[in-house]
Amino acid sequence: MPGEGNLYQTLIEAALARLEATGSMPATLAELAELAEVPLEDVSGIFGSLQNLREGLIYQGIALLNDSLRQGVVHSGSVKPDAQLRSLARSYAIWASLNPALFRVIVDGLNRPMAEGSTLYRFTMSMRDLFERKLREMRDLGLIRHEADLAPILLVILCVVKGANVLLLNRKTEPWLSDDPRPVVQIADEMFGYLIDNLLVTGTAQAA
Amino acid sequence: MPGEGNLYQTLIEAALARLEATGSMPATLAELAELAEVPLEDVSGIFGSLQNLREGLIYQGIALLNDSLRQGVVHSGSVKPDAQLRSLARSYAIWASLNPALFRVIVDGLNRPMAEGSTLYRFTMSMRDLFERKLREMRDLGLIRHEADLAPILLVILCVVKGANVLLLNRKTEPWLSDDPRPVVQIADEMFGYLIDNLLVTGTAQAA
Structure with missing residues (x-):
C-alpha cells in the first residue's frame, strides 16, 4: 500500500516529538492524530492501540x-x-x-x-x-x-x-x-x- | 493520644497483608478501612492520603x-x-x-x-x-x-x-x-x- 510506510514514519515522528517535548507519549490515539494532522481512522488503522504505538517507539x-x-x-x-x-x-x-x-x-x-x-x-x-x-x-x-x-x-x-x-x-x-x-x-x-x-x-x- | 499507635499498626498490617496477597496496595483509603474493619474517618485521620500510606509501608x-x-x-x-x-x-x-x-x-x-x-x-x-x-x-x-x-x-x-x-x-x-x-x-x-x-x-x- 503506497504511502502507508510514510504515514507510519510521520506518526512515529509526531509521537517522538511529543515525547521529547513533554516526557510523555500522546495519551490517546486521537491526540496523536491531532499532533500529526492525520485523520484518526488512519492512525487507528496503523497502530490500533497505544501499546502498539509504544512498541513502535521502542x-x-x-x-x-x-x-x-x-x-x-x-x-x-x-x-x-x-x-x-x-x-x-x-x-x-x-x-x-x-x-x-x-x-x-x-x-x-x-x-x-x-x-x-x-x-x-x-x-x-x-x-x-x-x-x-x-x-x-x-x-x-x-x-x-x-x-x-x-x-x-x-x-x-x-x-x-x-x-x-x-x-x-x-x-x-x-x-x-x-x-x-x-x-x-x-x-x-x-x-x-x-x-x-x-x-x-x-x-x-x-x-x- | 492513647490507642492511636495501635490503630496505625493495625492499618499498616492490613495494607501489608493486602499487598502481599495481591501485589497491590489498597486502591483507596475506604478499601483500607474495610480491610482493617476500622471507620473511614479514623483511617483518614491517620493517613490523610494514599501517598502517606505508601510512606508508612516504606x-x-x-x-x-x-x-x-x-x-x-x-x-x-x-x-x-x-x-x-x-x-x-x-x-x-x-x-x-x-x-x-x-x-x-x-x-x-x-x-x-x-x-x-x-x-x-x-x-x-x-x-x-x-x-x-x-x-x-x-x-x-x-x-x-x-x-x-x-x-x-x-x-x-x-x-x-x-x-x-x-x-x-x-x-x-x-x-x-x-x-x-x-x-x-x-x-x-x-x-x-x-x-x-x-x-x-x-x-x-x-x-x-
Missing part, C-alpha cells in the same frame, strides 16, 4: 541506539575487545543522556516482562551475545585468565547495565551522587572503565 | 529490611569486612525474595526522586556510609591496595545494587537468566561474591 529507539553503539565501536578504531567494550559503554551513556525521554520508554520496557521475540527481548539477547563474544576474545588474548568462568562475569555485567540504566535516568535525584558535580556520561565512563580495568583485565594477575 | 519495609541486614552481619560471625559485605548482600537478597511485594514498593520509591530526609533518602545514604566504611576497613587491612581511590568502587557498588534491585524483582522474566534454573538468591550470591573477590580483594595484586 523499535525506533532501539534502532537509533544500536546505530549509535555500532558507530561508537567503529570510531574507537580499536580491534582490542576491552577498548571496544569501553567505547560501547560510552556510546550507550551518551545516547541515553541525549535521548532521555526515549531512553525512559526503553528502560521501562526492559524492566517489565518482555515477550519472547519482541524488540527488547531480541536487543537484550543480542547484547548478551556481544558481551559474551568480547569476553571470549579477552580470554583468548590473555586479558582474562584462561581458566576463568565467564558466567559470573556476565552476571556482573548484566547487573551493572541494569543499574546504569536507572542511574542514567535518575542521575539528578540519586542521593549518592548529590555531591558529585560531573555529568552522568563522565560518571558512567569512570565506573565502567574501573570495572573493565579491575574486574576483567586484572583478572589475569590472579592465581588459578 | 518505613515499615525499611525497618524490617534493616533488621534483617543487621542480623545477617551478626550471624556471619566475622569481623572481616569483606565477609560482612557478603553477608549483607546475601541477607538483602533473601529478604527481597521473601518479601517481593514490599520490596517492589521500596524499589519503586528508590527509582523515583527522593525527598531529602525521607526514609528512603536516609536509607540510601546510610548504605553508602556503610559501604564506604567497609571499603576503608578493607583498605586498612590491605585487601584493597593502599593508594586505591574508593570513589569509583563506590560507584560500581551503587550501580550493582541498583541493578540487583531490578534483577531481584524481575528474575522470572529476565531474558539473560531464562536458561539459568537457580533461585535468584543463589544467582545474586555468586554475582556479589565474584565482585568482591575480583573487584575489591584482588585489587591488592595490582601494581600501583
